[in-house]
Amino acid sequence: MILLRQILLGIIGLSAGGTIAAGVYAFLAIIGVFVRLIGKTGTKKHILLYETVIVLGGILGNLMDLFHIRLPMGDVPGLIFLGAGGLCVGVFVGCLAMSLAETLKALPTLSRRVRLAVGFPYVIFFIAAGKLTGSLLYFWRGMAA
DSSP states (O other): OHHHHHHHHHHHHHHHHHHHHHHHHHHHTTHHHHHHHHHHHHHHHHHHHHHHHHHHHHHHHHHHHHTTTOOOOOHHHHHHHHHHHHHHHHHHHHHHHHHHHHHHHHHHHHHHHTTOOOOOOHHHHHHHHHHOOOOOOHHHHHTTT
16 A cells, blocks of 8 residues: 555656646747747757757756766866856856846836936846855855755
8 A cells, every 4th residue: 555655656746747847848948048049059950959958958957856866076077067067057047037038028118117228238237246146155155055
């Protein structure tokens, strides 16, 4: 009876996780994050590679998180890998936020409401710099552990 319960919970958990993951990827596809990145880089001929890497990234990231898989690296290569990964995730989150803001037409509305005619790129820069500073302090002080 306990084994049947564990199997049923595993099936329900995997199904729910798959549904959520499909929803997230559908959301990213609808707001055009992937299409914009491909268009900006001019790499339309590698669309199959993009699809494969996106799916593999989702699957491998979930497996590493679920089973706490550690990559056997030394201190310095591990820190370099962690820094590169953090930079890539930060760039992706920034692209996601800008794509969502552009899709919702939030930036023109904001600039009209606050009557900001010039200097809007500086506002965006300082918002991003504040986010970066907050994230660095969060991880530097060990709050994420």
